[in-house]
Amino acid sequence: MNMFKSAEKLMTMDEKAWARHSNPMSVYTRFSCLPLLSLAIWSREYLGLWSLIPISLSLFWIWYNPRAFPPPSSTNNWASKGTFGERIFLRRKKLTIPGHHIRMAYILSALAGLGLPALIYGLYTNQLLLIALGNMVTIYPKAWFVDRMVWIYEDMKDTEPEFREWLKP
Template identity: 40%
Template structure:
């Protein structure tokens, strides 16, 4: 899980930032990042001089998003627990049960495949590959977040039947 450690360090995820990112608004608005980034890259030629400023704004939004929301009053929501589970995976890997490893390997493989498909679609300006890659990325990321909820609940002895 070196990639997650790199990402956490690159995004300067302090304890305060992780707590703010556990706000469901942060999680759900983060879903907007990939489609907006892909749209910017897809229409790069049409945007001409606007491409770089828009790309910079999007990258800043990706960095700023976990910081711009208040800490949640409760962490009972699925979205909050997905962030807390991810934090456990990154910083307390030894607490994660071994039965999660094969699934996380499949998720990582799928994310790699869908990223490659999306990048190839963007490079060749091919809409089917781009859209299928993007859809695969979003669905696989959602699966990853759901697995993080499972890890969080299992690690903290939260019941898996809690309503979120």
């Protein structure tokens, strides 16, 4: 199963959600999701069952974040183009996207995954240093991934009229 398509289905991203997610505030605040969830899980030692409240709120934020902000008046920016590139990347089975972009997206996703063992073990043992390390090792490649999605958009924007229509000056 395709992990990227599975994530999109889980997030229930439709055209309206994608338009709202292209707001730079949505993209930049998206980077708060993993640290907030980590902090919520970490709090279980101190809050007990009450930690289910921040955990639930964090999970809700992960789902709600792409919908939290209105569509931007301008999409001529790094963050918006990152979401456009991601939409194109998700169609890679139907589009001819240069192979170097596809390879790099998978490499960056694998690099982000390298932080998960430290994060999971840190959460299990409640070690803040490991939790922070796991978050950093996961988030930095994700930021690079977004940058790569901008590159995909720039390379592909003239291949389909729909892609050009996403860009609002």
